Amino acid sequence: MSRTPFHNDNPEEENMQYPRLALQPAALAAALMAALAGMPAQAANTLVGFAELAANTFAPGPTSGQFQSPASGVVPPYIDKQPVQGFSAVLAGPSAGSFYVMPDNGFGNKANSPDYLLRMYAVTPDFRTATGGSGLVRAADYTTGAVRNSFDNSSYINLRDPDGKLGFPIVAAGTNYPYAGSGAGNAGIPVDSSIRNGRLLTGGDLDIESVRRDKNGNLWFGEEFGPFLVKTDATGKVLKHEVSLPNSLGIGSNPLVQSPQNPYLGAGGNNLRGSNGFEGMAINPAGDKLYTLLEGPLIEDPNQKRLIINEFSVDTESYTGKTFGYRLDAAGTNIGDMTAINDHEFLVIERNGIQGTSPNAGDMFKKIFKIDLNKVDADGFAEKTLVVDLLDIADPNDLNRDGKTTFDFPFVTIEDVLILDANTLLVINDNNYPGNGGRTLVGPDSTEFIQIRLDTALNVSPVPEPGTYALMLAGLAGVGLVARRGRRAQAQR
Numbered sequence: 001m002s003r004t005p006f007h008n009d010n011p012e013e014e015n016m017q018y019p020r021l022a023l024q025p026a027a028l029a030a031a032l033m034a035a036l037a038g039m040p041a042q043a044a045n046t047l048v049g050f051a052e053l054a055a056n057t058f059a060p061g062p063t064s065g066q067f068q069s070p071a072s073g074v075v076p077p078y079i080d081k082q083p084v085q086g087f088s089a090v091l092a093g094p095s096a097g098s099f100y101v102m103p104d105n106g107f108g109n110k111a112n113s114p115d116y117l118l119r120m121y122a123v124t125p126d127f128r129t130a131t132g133g134s135g136l137v138r139a140a141d142y143t144t145g146a147v148r149n150s151f152d153n154s155s156y157i158n159l160r161d162p163d164g165k166l167g168f169p170i171v172a173a174g175t176n177y178p179y180a181g182s183g184a185g186n187a188g189i190p191v192d193s194s195i196r197n198g199r200l201l202t203g204g205d206l207d208i209e210s211v212r213r214d215k216n217g218n219l220w221f222g223e224e225f226g227p228f229l230v231k232t233d234a235t236g237k238v239l240k241h242e243v244s245l246p247n248s249l250g251i252g253s254n255p256l257v258q259s260p261q262n263p264y265l266g267a268g269g270n271n272l273r274g275s276n277g278f279e280g281m282a283i284n285p286a287g288d289k290l291y292t293l294l295e296g297p298l299i300e301d302p303n304q305k306r307l308i309i310n311e312f313s314v315d316t317e318s319y320t321g322k323t324f325g326y327r328l329d330a331a332g333t334n335i336g337d338m339t340a341i342n343d344h345e346f347l348v349i350e351r352n353g354i355q356g357t358s359p360n361a362g363d364m365f366k367k368i369f370k371i372d373l374n375k376v377d378a379d380g381f382a383e384k385t386l387v388v389d390l391l392d393i394a395d396p397n398d399l400n401r402d403g404k405t406t407f408d409f410p411f412v413t414i415e416d417v418l419i420l421d422a423n424t425l426l427v428i429n430d431n432n433y434p435g436n437g438g439r440t441l442v443g444p445d446s447t448e449f450i451q452i453r454l455d456t457a458l459n460v461s462p463v464p465e466p467g468t469y470a471l472m473l474a475g476l477a478g479v480g481l482v483a484r485r486g487r488r489a490q491a492q493r
Contacts, residue, residue, distance in 0.1 A: 045388050047407045048424070049127030049451030050399040053137035055433060055444035057084045059121070059151035062192035067112040067177070067185035072444040074434035076184075082117055084151055085433035087447060088279075089211045089337070090416040090426065095145030098124045099418070101428070102211050102221075105203030108432065109275075110225065110261050111180035113203025114171045115192065118159040120211070120236065121151065125449045130397045137449055157236040159201040159208070159221070165238045166230075168263035171204040172196050178204055201238075206230065207261075209279045209295075209415070210337070214314045215287030222278025222292055225261040229278070229292070229312065240317070245292070247271070248310060248323045252300035271299050279415065280338030282346050285461040288314045291346065291373075293326060293338045306381070307335060309373075324373050325381040331365040336415040336430075342461035344374040347387065347425075349414050356410025357437045366390040366409055368417060368425070370458075388452060390414065390427070400448075411438035411445065422457040426450070 056074070058081040065076030065083075089102040101123055106116025122142040128135035139148040139155045148155055161170060171177060172195045179187040195202065208230075210222035218239065221230045228242035244264075245257040252271050259277055260270045276296030283290050290312040297304045311322040326335065329350060336349035352365040368388040375383035395407035409429065416428035427450050434444040 044394040045392075045455050046394040046396070046453045047399050047450060048453045049125075049129050049133070049449075051125035051127045051133075051135050051137045051449040053084070053123070053447040053449070055085065055431060055446045057151070058082060059084050059119075059139075059156060060153060061117055062115060062194050064115045064117070065107065066115050066189055067179070067183065068107045069112075069184045072434045072436045073442075074444055077115075082119070083433050084121055085447060086430050087428050088209045088415040088430055090418045090428055091211065091213060092418065093122055093124070093140065093145050094143060095124075095140075098122055098140045098145035099426070100142075101416070102208060104209055104415075104430065105207035105224075107203065108435075110204055110207070111178075111183065112185075114177040115189075115195075116203040117195070118201045118203065118206060118208055119156045120159075121156045127449070127451060128399050130399075135399075137447070158198065159206075159230075159232060159236040159238070160199050161201060161238040162199045163238070164199075165240055166205075167241050170199065171202045172199045207275070207277070209277065210281035210292075212281055212283040212290060213287075214283065214290075216314075220281070220283075220290055220314075222281040224275055224277030224279070224295070225259060225263075227257065227259060227272070227277030227292075227294070229290070231317070243312075243317065243319075245310065246319055247298075248319065248321060249298075249301075249308065251298050257294070257298065272296070273299060280335050280348060282338045282340040283314075284340055284343050286343070289320075290314065291324075291338065291340075293335060293348070295334050303379075309338075309382075323380070324376060325379065326371060327381045327384060329365065329367070331363070332367075333365075336413060337417045339417055339419060340461075341370065341419065341458050345370055345372050345459065347417055347419070347458075349390075349417055349427075351412075351414060353412055355412040355437045356408070356439055357441050361410065364391055364410060366411075366414055368427075387454065387456075387458075388425070393450075393452060407450075409448070409450065411448075419458065419460060420451065422460045423454050425452045425454065427452060 061082035063077050063079050065078045068076045086103045087101045088104040091100040093099045100120050102120045106113030122140040123137050124140040124147050125137045126134045139151040141154045177189050207224040208221045209224055212220050217234050219232045227245055230242050231239045247255055247257050254268050254271045257272050258265055258270050259272045260274045273296050278292045279295035280293035292310050294307050297306050305328040307326040309324040311320045313320050332350040333352045336351055338346055338348045340346050348369050350367055354364045370385045370387050371382040373382050390409040393407040395405050411429040413430040415430040418426040420426055429448055431445040431447050436445045438445045
Protein backbone atom coordinates (compact mmCIF):
# COMPACT_ATOMS: atom_id res chain seq x y z
CA MET A 1 0.00 0.00 0.00
CA SER A 2 1.18 3.50 -0.75
CA ARG A 3 1.46 6.01 2.06
CA THR A 4 0.64 9.72 1.77
CA PRO A 5 3.24 12.06 3.29
CA PHE A 6 1.97 13.77 6.45
CA HIS A 7 0.67 17.27 5.94
CA ASN A 8 -0.57 19.54 8.71
CA ASP A 9 -3.60 21.58 7.66
CA ASN A 10 -3.22 24.01 10.59
CA PRO A 11 -1.12 26.97 9.32
CA GLU A 12 -0.42 28.18 12.84
CA GLU A 13 1.14 24.87 13.82
CA GLU A 14 3.00 24.74 10.50
CA ASN A 15 4.78 28.00 11.42
CA MET A 16 5.57 27.08 15.03
CA GLN A 17 9.22 26.36 15.92
CA TYR A 18 9.85 23.21 17.90
CA PRO A 19 13.02 22.50 19.89
CA ARG A 20 15.39 20.03 18.29
CA LEU A 21 15.60 16.58 19.84
CA ALA A 22 18.78 16.13 21.78
CA LEU A 23 18.56 12.32 21.96
CA GLN A 24 21.52 10.20 20.98
CA PRO A 25 20.94 7.57 18.23
CA ALA A 26 20.49 4.68 20.69
CA ALA A 27 18.09 6.66 22.84
CA LEU A 28 16.23 7.85 19.76
CA ALA A 29 15.85 4.27 18.53
CA ALA A 30 14.55 3.18 21.92
CA ALA A 31 12.08 6.03 21.97
CA LEU A 32 10.84 5.14 18.48
CA MET A 33 10.42 1.49 19.43
CA ALA A 34 8.47 2.44 22.50
CA ALA A 35 6.24 4.71 20.44
CA LEU A 36 5.65 2.02 17.83
CA ALA A 37 4.85 -0.53 20.55
CA GLY A 38 2.04 1.71 21.74
CA MET A 39 0.53 2.01 18.26
CA PRO A 40 -2.21 -0.37 17.08
CA ALA A 41 -1.11 -3.16 14.72
CA GLN A 42 -1.62 -2.60 11.00
CA ALA A 43 -5.05 -3.71 9.88
CA ALA A 44 -5.31 -7.00 8.00
CA ASN A 45 -7.87 -8.49 5.64
CA THR A 46 -10.11 -10.35 8.07
CA LEU A 47 -12.68 -13.13 7.85
CA VAL A 48 -15.92 -11.75 9.30
CA GLY A 49 -18.45 -14.29 8.02
CA PHE A 50 -18.40 -18.00 7.10
CA ALA A 51 -21.13 -20.28 5.78
CA GLU A 52 -21.11 -23.65 4.09
CA LEU A 53 -23.35 -25.49 1.63
CA ALA A 54 -23.04 -29.27 1.96
CA ALA A 55 -21.60 -30.94 -1.12
CA ASN A 56 -24.48 -33.38 -1.56
CA THR A 57 -27.20 -30.75 -1.97
CA PHE A 58 -29.81 -31.26 -4.67
CA ALA A 59 -32.85 -29.64 -6.27
CA PRO A 60 -35.75 -31.25 -8.14
CA GLY A 61 -35.22 -31.91 -11.84
CA PRO A 62 -34.70 -34.55 -14.45
CA THR A 63 -32.18 -37.29 -13.71
CA SER A 64 -28.62 -36.01 -14.06
CA GLY A 65 -25.12 -37.46 -14.01
CA GLN A 66 -25.91 -40.28 -16.45
CA PHE A 67 -22.68 -39.52 -18.34
CA GLN A 68 -20.52 -38.88 -15.30
CA SER A 69 -18.11 -41.35 -13.73
CA PRO A 70 -18.06 -41.98 -9.97
CA ALA A 71 -15.70 -39.76 -8.00
CA SER A 72 -14.90 -38.95 -4.35
CA GLY A 73 -17.20 -41.71 -3.16
CA VAL A 74 -20.17 -40.27 -5.09
CA VAL A 75 -21.87 -42.67 -7.50
CA PRO A 76 -24.16 -41.13 -10.15
CA PRO A 77 -26.71 -40.91 -11.66
CA TYR A 78 -28.82 -38.63 -9.48
CA ILE A 79 -32.36 -39.86 -10.00
CA ASP A 80 -34.92 -37.07 -10.50
CA LYS A 81 -32.59 -34.38 -9.15
CA GLN A 82 -29.88 -31.90 -10.01
CA PRO A 83 -26.80 -31.02 -7.90
CA VAL A 84 -26.80 -27.46 -6.50
CA GLN A 85 -23.06 -27.00 -6.81
CA GLY A 86 -20.17 -25.65 -8.88
CA PHE A 87 -20.98 -21.95 -8.53
CA SER A 88 -19.23 -19.76 -11.08
CA ALA A 89 -21.04 -16.44 -10.58
CA VAL A 90 -22.89 -14.54 -7.87
CA LEU A 91 -25.25 -11.56 -7.93
CA ALA A 92 -27.14 -9.67 -5.24
CA GLY A 93 -30.43 -11.42 -4.52
CA PRO A 94 -34.00 -10.18 -4.21
CA SER A 95 -33.73 -9.25 -0.53
CA ALA A 96 -31.07 -8.14 1.92
CA GLY A 97 -28.76 -11.04 2.74
CA SER A 98 -29.87 -13.18 -0.21
CA PHE A 99 -27.88 -13.95 -3.34
CA TYR A 100 -28.31 -15.44 -6.79
CA VAL A 101 -25.69 -18.09 -7.56
CA MET A 102 -25.05 -19.65 -10.95
CA PRO A 103 -23.58 -23.13 -11.42
CA ASP A 104 -21.50 -23.69 -14.55
CA ASN A 105 -22.17 -26.38 -17.13
CA GLY A 106 -22.36 -29.20 -14.61
CA PHE A 107 -19.74 -31.91 -14.38
CA GLY A 108 -16.78 -30.31 -16.10
CA ASN A 109 -17.18 -30.74 -19.85
CA LYS A 110 -19.60 -30.87 -22.74
CA ALA A 111 -19.59 -34.65 -23.06
CA ASN A 112 -20.54 -35.51 -19.46
CA SER A 113 -23.09 -32.75 -18.82
CA PRO A 114 -25.92 -32.98 -21.41
CA ASP A 115 -28.45 -33.84 -18.69
CA TYR A 116 -27.36 -31.05 -16.31
CA LEU A 117 -29.75 -28.09 -16.40
CA LEU A 118 -28.39 -24.54 -16.63
CA ARG A 119 -29.95 -22.64 -13.73
CA MET A 120 -29.62 -19.77 -11.30
CA TYR A 121 -30.48 -20.43 -7.66
CA ALA A 122 -31.42 -18.13 -4.79
CA VAL A 123 -29.70 -18.69 -1.45
CA THR A 124 -29.57 -17.00 1.95
CA PRO A 125 -26.43 -17.77 3.98
CA ASP A 126 -26.71 -17.59 7.76
CA PHE A 127 -23.13 -16.47 8.24
CA ARG A 128 -21.27 -17.49 11.35
CA THR A 129 -19.80 -14.28 12.73
CA ALA A 130 -18.15 -13.14 15.94
CA THR A 131 -21.63 -12.69 17.44
CA GLY A 132 -23.33 -15.89 16.26
CA GLY A 133 -24.93 -17.53 13.24
CA SER A 134 -25.31 -21.16 12.19
CA GLY A 135 -22.81 -21.05 9.33
CA LEU A 136 -25.28 -22.76 6.97
CA VAL A 137 -26.36 -21.75 3.46
CA ARG A 138 -30.11 -22.09 3.01
CA ALA A 139 -32.34 -22.23 -0.05
CA ALA A 140 -34.38 -19.11 -0.77
CA ASP A 141 -37.37 -18.11 -2.83
CA TYR A 142 -36.07 -16.76 -6.14
CA THR A 143 -38.56 -13.89 -6.22
CA THR A 144 -38.71 -12.79 -2.58
CA GLY A 145 -35.54 -14.15 -0.98
CA ALA A 146 -37.58 -15.79 1.79
CA VAL A 147 -35.79 -18.76 3.33
CA ARG A 148 -36.99 -22.20 2.19
CA ASN A 149 -36.56 -25.50 4.00
CA SER A 150 -34.99 -27.01 0.90
CA PHE A 151 -34.44 -26.25 -2.77
CA ASP A 152 -37.70 -26.55 -4.70
CA ASN A 153 -39.26 -25.12 -7.84
CA SER A 154 -39.50 -21.69 -6.23
CA SER A 155 -35.73 -21.52 -5.64
CA TYR A 156 -34.41 -21.29 -9.20
CA ILE A 157 -34.91 -20.31 -12.81
CA ASN A 158 -34.07 -22.52 -15.81
CA LEU A 159 -32.28 -21.15 -18.84
CA ARG A 160 -34.29 -22.05 -21.92
CA ASP A 161 -34.66 -21.28 -25.62
CA PRO A 162 -38.35 -21.80 -26.47
CA ASP A 163 -38.21 -19.55 -29.53
CA GLY A 164 -35.13 -21.11 -31.09
CA LYS A 165 -33.02 -17.95 -30.90
CA LEU A 166 -29.69 -19.78 -30.57
CA GLY A 167 -28.10 -20.55 -33.90
CA PHE A 168 -26.96 -24.12 -33.22
CA PRO A 169 -28.83 -27.35 -32.38
CA ILE A 170 -29.41 -27.81 -28.66
CA VAL A 171 -29.75 -31.01 -26.63
CA ALA A 172 -33.49 -30.44 -26.22
CA ALA A 173 -33.97 -30.75 -29.98
CA GLY A 174 -32.71 -34.34 -30.03
CA THR A 175 -34.36 -37.65 -29.26
CA ASN A 176 -31.42 -39.01 -27.28
CA TYR A 177 -28.70 -37.27 -25.32
CA PRO A 178 -25.48 -36.85 -27.34
CA TYR A 179 -22.86 -39.45 -26.47
CA ALA A 180 -19.12 -39.06 -26.97
CA GLY A 181 -18.66 -42.76 -27.77
CA SER A 182 -16.75 -43.70 -24.65
CA GLY A 183 -17.03 -43.29 -20.91
CA ALA A 184 -20.12 -43.39 -18.73
CA GLY A 185 -23.55 -43.51 -20.38
CA ASN A 186 -24.53 -44.68 -23.83
CA ALA A 187 -26.07 -43.43 -27.06
CA GLY A 188 -29.54 -44.76 -26.27
CA ILE A 189 -30.53 -42.59 -23.29
CA PRO A 190 -33.58 -40.49 -24.26
CA VAL A 191 -33.65 -36.77 -23.56
CA ASP A 192 -35.95 -36.14 -20.61
CA SER A 193 -39.38 -34.95 -21.71
CA SER A 194 -39.19 -31.84 -19.50
CA ILE A 195 -36.01 -30.76 -21.30
CA ARG A 196 -37.53 -31.41 -24.73
CA ASN A 197 -40.88 -29.78 -24.03
CA GLY A 198 -39.42 -26.70 -22.37
CA ARG A 199 -36.38 -26.50 -24.65
CA LEU A 200 -34.33 -26.24 -21.48
CA LEU A 201 -30.63 -25.55 -21.90
CA THR A 202 -28.08 -27.97 -20.51
CA GLY A 203 -24.35 -28.32 -19.99
CA GLY A 204 -24.19 -29.95 -23.41
CA ASP A 205 -25.24 -26.64 -24.99
CA LEU A 206 -23.34 -23.92 -23.12
CA ASP A 207 -20.69 -23.68 -20.44
CA ILE A 208 -21.90 -20.60 -18.58
CA GLU A 209 -19.22 -19.12 -16.32
CA SER A 210 -20.35 -15.53 -15.67
CA VAL A 211 -23.57 -13.51 -15.54
CA ARG A 212 -24.53 -9.85 -15.21
CA ARG A 213 -27.84 -8.00 -15.00
CA ASP A 214 -28.04 -4.96 -17.29
CA LYS A 215 -29.82 -1.64 -16.84
CA ASN A 216 -32.99 -3.07 -18.39
CA GLY A 217 -33.16 -6.04 -16.03
CA ASN A 218 -32.03 -8.58 -18.63
CA LEU A 219 -29.32 -11.15 -17.96
CA TRP A 220 -26.14 -11.60 -19.99
CA PHE A 221 -24.31 -14.90 -19.62
CA GLY A 222 -20.66 -15.32 -20.55
CA GLU A 223 -19.79 -18.86 -21.56
CA GLU A 224 -16.81 -20.90 -22.74
CA PHE A 225 -17.85 -23.21 -25.58
CA GLY A 226 -17.98 -20.32 -28.08
CA PRO A 227 -17.01 -18.26 -26.27
CA PHE A 228 -20.40 -16.55 -26.60
CA LEU A 229 -22.49 -13.90 -24.88
CA VAL A 230 -26.07 -15.06 -24.38
CA LYS A 231 -28.86 -12.62 -23.55
CA THR A 232 -31.96 -13.71 -21.62
CA ASP A 233 -34.79 -11.98 -19.85
CA ALA A 234 -34.96 -12.00 -16.05
CA THR A 235 -36.56 -15.47 -16.09
CA GLY A 236 -33.82 -17.10 -18.18
CA LYS A 237 -35.58 -17.06 -21.58
CA VAL A 238 -33.12 -16.52 -24.44
CA LEU A 239 -33.90 -13.30 -26.30
CA LYS A 240 -31.50 -13.28 -29.23
CA HIS A 241 -28.85 -15.13 -31.22
CA GLU A 242 -25.65 -15.75 -29.29
CA VAL A 243 -22.90 -13.16 -29.81
CA SER A 244 -19.46 -14.33 -30.99
CA LEU A 245 -16.22 -12.67 -29.90
CA PRO A 246 -14.24 -10.85 -32.60
CA ASN A 247 -10.47 -11.24 -32.64
CA SER A 248 -10.02 -7.53 -31.93
CA LEU A 249 -6.23 -7.66 -31.61
CA GLY A 250 -5.85 -9.54 -34.88
CA ILE A 251 -3.67 -12.25 -33.35
CA GLY A 252 -3.52 -15.00 -35.97
CA SER A 253 -5.72 -15.34 -39.03
CA ASN A 254 -9.07 -16.28 -37.47
CA PRO A 255 -11.32 -13.18 -37.38
CA LEU A 256 -13.11 -14.64 -34.35
CA VAL A 257 -12.00 -16.06 -31.02
CA GLN A 258 -13.08 -19.71 -31.02
CA SER A 259 -12.64 -22.60 -28.61
CA PRO A 260 -12.45 -26.29 -29.61
CA GLN A 261 -16.15 -26.74 -28.70
CA ASN A 262 -17.38 -23.84 -30.87
CA PRO A 263 -20.29 -25.18 -32.99
CA TYR A 264 -19.22 -23.01 -35.94
CA LEU A 265 -15.54 -23.96 -35.85
CA GLY A 266 -14.04 -23.82 -39.33
CA ALA A 267 -11.17 -25.56 -41.03
CA GLY A 268 -8.71 -23.12 -39.47
CA GLY A 269 -9.39 -24.62 -36.07
CA ASN A 270 -9.59 -23.04 -32.65
CA ASN A 271 -7.38 -20.16 -31.50
CA LEU A 272 -8.43 -20.42 -27.85
CA ARG A 273 -7.84 -23.44 -25.64
CA GLY A 274 -10.78 -25.29 -24.16
CA SER A 275 -12.28 -23.92 -20.93
CA ASN A 276 -10.56 -20.57 -21.47
CA GLY A 277 -13.63 -18.46 -22.37
CA PHE A 278 -15.56 -15.86 -20.39
CA GLU A 279 -14.70 -16.96 -16.88
CA GLY A 280 -14.91 -13.33 -15.80
CA MET A 281 -17.34 -10.62 -16.85
CA ALA A 282 -18.14 -7.29 -15.21
CA ILE A 283 -20.74 -4.62 -15.85
CA ASN A 284 -20.21 -0.90 -15.26
CA PRO A 285 -22.29 1.00 -12.66
CA ALA A 286 -24.53 2.46 -15.38
CA GLY A 287 -25.44 -1.06 -16.54
CA ASP A 288 -24.71 -0.34 -20.21
CA LYS A 289 -21.19 -1.75 -20.71
CA LEU A 290 -19.99 -5.30 -20.20
CA TYR A 291 -16.32 -6.19 -19.83
CA THR A 292 -15.58 -9.79 -20.80
CA LEU A 293 -12.33 -11.37 -19.58
CA LEU A 294 -10.95 -14.54 -21.13
CA GLU A 295 -9.67 -17.12 -18.67
CA GLY A 296 -6.64 -17.96 -20.75
CA PRO A 297 -4.53 -16.42 -23.54
CA LEU A 298 -5.02 -16.87 -27.26
CA ILE A 299 -2.94 -19.78 -28.50
CA GLU A 300 -1.04 -17.63 -31.01
CA ASP A 301 -0.40 -14.74 -28.66
CA PRO A 302 3.39 -14.38 -28.23
CA ASN A 303 2.70 -13.16 -24.68
CA GLN A 304 1.10 -16.12 -22.90
CA LYS A 305 0.61 -14.04 -19.78
CA ARG A 306 -1.86 -11.73 -21.55
CA LEU A 307 -5.59 -12.20 -20.98
CA ILE A 308 -7.84 -10.00 -23.11
CA ILE A 309 -10.66 -7.81 -21.78
CA ASN A 310 -13.21 -6.73 -24.41
CA GLU A 311 -15.77 -3.95 -23.95
CA PHE A 312 -19.34 -4.67 -25.06
CA SER A 313 -22.20 -2.18 -25.45
CA VAL A 314 -25.54 -3.27 -24.03
CA ASP A 315 -27.29 -0.56 -26.08
CA THR A 316 -25.96 -1.67 -29.47
CA GLU A 317 -25.55 -5.31 -28.42
CA SER A 318 -22.12 -5.40 -30.00
CA TYR A 319 -18.47 -5.13 -29.06
CA THR A 320 -17.08 -1.61 -29.14
CA GLY A 321 -13.60 -2.58 -30.31
CA LYS A 322 -11.97 -1.38 -27.08
CA THR A 323 -9.65 -3.93 -25.53
CA PHE A 324 -7.43 -4.02 -22.46
CA GLY A 325 -4.80 -6.44 -21.25
CA TYR A 326 -4.74 -8.28 -17.95
CA ARG A 327 -1.25 -9.49 -17.06
CA LEU A 328 -1.12 -12.77 -15.16
CA ASP A 329 1.29 -13.01 -12.27
CA ALA A 330 4.36 -15.22 -12.74
CA ALA A 331 2.66 -17.80 -10.49
CA GLY A 332 -0.84 -17.29 -11.93
CA THR A 333 -2.36 -19.45 -14.67
CA ASN A 334 -6.06 -18.51 -14.78
CA ILE A 335 -8.60 -15.96 -13.62
CA GLY A 336 -11.75 -16.88 -11.72
CA ASP A 337 -14.03 -13.84 -11.79
CA MET A 338 -14.17 -10.11 -12.51
CA THR A 339 -16.47 -7.51 -10.99
CA ALA A 340 -16.70 -3.72 -11.16
CA ILE A 341 -15.70 -1.41 -8.32
CA ASN A 342 -16.59 1.72 -10.31
CA ASP A 343 -16.52 2.70 -13.98
CA HIS A 344 -12.78 2.07 -14.38
CA GLU A 345 -11.63 -0.12 -11.48
CA PHE A 346 -12.36 -3.83 -11.25
CA LEU A 347 -11.61 -6.79 -9.01
CA VAL A 348 -10.16 -9.95 -10.57
CA ILE A 349 -9.62 -13.33 -8.91
CA GLU A 350 -6.39 -14.93 -10.11
CA ARG A 351 -5.20 -18.44 -9.28
CA ASN A 352 -3.19 -21.45 -10.34
CA GLY A 353 -4.22 -25.10 -10.54
CA ILE A 354 -2.76 -26.20 -7.20
CA GLN A 355 -5.03 -26.91 -4.24
CA GLY A 356 -4.80 -27.51 -0.53
CA THR A 357 -4.14 -31.26 -0.49
CA SER A 358 -1.71 -31.22 -3.42
CA PRO A 359 1.85 -32.40 -2.68
CA ASN A 360 3.07 -28.99 -3.83
CA ALA A 361 0.43 -27.04 -1.87
CA GLY A 362 3.12 -24.58 -0.84
CA ASP A 363 3.05 -23.27 -4.41
CA MET A 364 -0.66 -22.39 -4.34
CA PHE A 365 -1.58 -18.98 -5.72
CA LYS A 366 -5.05 -17.56 -4.94
CA LYS A 367 -5.35 -13.77 -4.91
CA ILE A 368 -7.74 -10.92 -5.68
CA PHE A 369 -6.31 -7.96 -7.55
CA LYS A 370 -7.63 -4.52 -8.44
CA ILE A 371 -7.10 -3.31 -12.00
CA ASP A 372 -7.59 0.21 -13.36
CA LEU A 373 -8.57 0.61 -17.01
CA ASN A 374 -7.72 4.33 -16.80
CA LYS A 375 -4.10 3.40 -16.14
CA VAL A 376 -2.80 1.33 -19.02
CA ASP A 377 0.87 0.88 -19.92
CA ALA A 378 2.47 1.04 -23.36
CA ASP A 379 1.66 -2.63 -23.99
CA GLY A 380 -2.03 -2.17 -23.16
CA PHE A 381 -1.95 -3.79 -19.71
CA ALA A 382 -4.10 -2.29 -16.96
CA GLU A 383 -2.44 -1.31 -13.70
CA LYS A 384 -2.78 -4.12 -11.17
CA THR A 385 -2.71 -3.94 -7.35
CA LEU A 386 -3.06 -6.71 -4.78
CA VAL A 387 -6.22 -6.49 -2.64
CA VAL A 388 -6.47 -9.88 -0.89
CA ASP A 389 -4.24 -12.93 -0.58
CA LEU A 390 -6.88 -15.65 -0.18
CA LEU A 391 -4.34 -17.91 1.51
CA ASP A 392 -3.57 -15.43 4.29
CA ILE A 393 -6.71 -13.97 5.89
CA ALA A 394 -6.89 -13.11 9.57
CA ASP A 395 -9.49 -15.20 11.41
CA PRO A 396 -9.29 -14.10 15.05
CA ASN A 397 -12.61 -15.78 15.89
CA ASP A 398 -11.87 -19.06 14.06
CA LEU A 399 -15.13 -18.78 12.14
CA ASN A 400 -14.57 -21.95 10.10
CA ARG A 401 -13.71 -23.87 13.30
CA ASP A 402 -10.43 -25.36 12.13
CA GLY A 403 -8.61 -24.31 15.30
CA LYS A 404 -6.57 -21.63 13.53
CA THR A 405 -6.58 -17.85 13.60
CA THR A 406 -5.42 -17.56 9.99
CA PHE A 407 -7.86 -18.61 7.28
CA ASP A 408 -7.02 -19.84 3.79
CA PHE A 409 -9.19 -20.61 0.77
CA PRO A 410 -7.24 -23.47 -0.84
CA PHE A 411 -9.58 -24.56 -3.63
CA VAL A 412 -8.39 -25.13 -7.18
CA THR A 413 -11.18 -22.94 -8.59
CA ILE A 414 -12.50 -19.80 -6.88
CA GLU A 415 -14.96 -18.18 -9.27
CA ASP A 416 -17.23 -15.80 -7.37
CA VAL A 417 -16.58 -12.37 -5.91
CA LEU A 418 -19.22 -9.79 -5.00
CA ILE A 419 -18.67 -6.39 -3.41
CA LEU A 420 -21.02 -6.10 -0.42
CA ASP A 421 -19.83 -2.63 0.52
CA ALA A 422 -16.64 -0.59 0.26
CA ASN A 423 -15.05 -2.63 3.05
CA THR A 424 -16.49 -6.13 2.55
CA LEU A 425 -16.30 -8.83 -0.12
CA LEU A 426 -18.23 -12.07 -0.58
CA VAL A 427 -16.13 -14.85 -2.11
CA ILE A 428 -17.35 -18.37 -3.03
CA ASN A 429 -15.48 -21.40 -4.35
CA ASP A 430 -16.48 -23.61 -7.26
CA ASN A 431 -16.25 -27.10 -5.74
CA ASN A 432 -16.35 -28.91 -9.12
CA TYR A 433 -18.81 -31.43 -7.66
CA PRO A 434 -18.15 -34.21 -6.93
CA GLY A 435 -14.47 -33.23 -6.98
CA ASN A 436 -12.33 -32.79 -3.92
CA GLY A 437 -8.80 -31.93 -2.86
CA GLY A 438 -9.30 -28.40 -1.62
CA ARG A 439 -9.89 -29.27 2.02
CA THR A 440 -10.50 -33.01 1.95
CA LEU A 441 -9.73 -36.22 0.09
CA VAL A 442 -12.59 -37.99 1.85
CA GLY A 443 -15.75 -37.23 -0.08
CA PRO A 444 -16.42 -34.12 -2.19
CA ASP A 445 -15.49 -30.59 -1.15
CA SER A 446 -18.33 -28.41 0.07
CA THR A 447 -19.12 -24.91 -1.15
CA GLU A 448 -17.90 -22.17 1.19
CA PHE A 449 -19.25 -18.62 1.35
CA ILE A 450 -16.84 -16.22 3.04
CA GLN A 451 -17.09 -12.54 3.94
CA ILE A 452 -13.81 -10.64 4.03
CA ARG A 453 -13.39 -7.24 5.67
CA LEU A 454 -10.76 -5.34 3.70
CA ASP A 455 -7.92 -3.49 5.31
CA THR A 456 -8.30 -0.72 2.71
CA ALA A 457 -11.70 0.47 1.49
CA LEU A 458 -12.61 0.33 -2.21
CA ASN A 459 -13.81 3.38 -4.13
CA VAL A 460 -17.18 1.80 -4.80
CA SER A 461 -19.83 3.08 -7.19
CA PRO A 462 -23.00 1.07 -6.54
CA VAL A 463 -24.73 -0.56 -9.49
CA PRO A 464 -28.37 0.65 -9.53
CA GLU A 465 -31.05 -2.00 -9.64
CA PRO A 466 -33.02 -2.01 -12.92
CA GLY A 467 -36.09 -0.53 -11.28
CA THR A 468 -34.14 2.51 -10.16
CA TYR A 469 -33.13 3.59 -13.65
CA ALA A 470 -36.61 4.86 -14.45
CA LEU A 471 -36.69 6.74 -11.16
CA MET A 472 -33.29 8.25 -11.90
CA LEU A 473 -34.38 9.34 -15.37
CA ALA A 474 -37.61 10.76 -13.98
CA GLY A 475 -35.65 12.62 -11.35
CA LEU A 476 -33.28 14.07 -13.94
CA ALA A 477 -36.23 15.11 -16.05
CA GLY A 478 -37.76 16.82 -13.03
CA VAL A 479 -34.53 18.67 -12.32
CA GLY A 480 -34.42 19.83 -15.92
CA LEU A 481 -38.03 21.04 -15.74
CA VAL A 482 -37.34 23.01 -12.56
CA ALA A 483 -34.23 24.54 -14.12
CA ARG A 484 -36.11 25.57 -17.26
CA ARG A 485 -38.91 27.16 -15.20
CA GLY A 486 -36.30 29.03 -13.15
CA ARG A 487 -34.66 30.41 -16.26
CA ARG A 488 -38.02 31.53 -17.71
CA ALA A 489 -38.94 33.23 -14.42
CA GLN A 490 -35.65 35.12 -14.39
CA ALA A 491 -36.15 36.21 -18.02
CA GLN A 492 -39.57 37.63 -17.17
CA ARG A 493 -38.30 39.80 -14.32
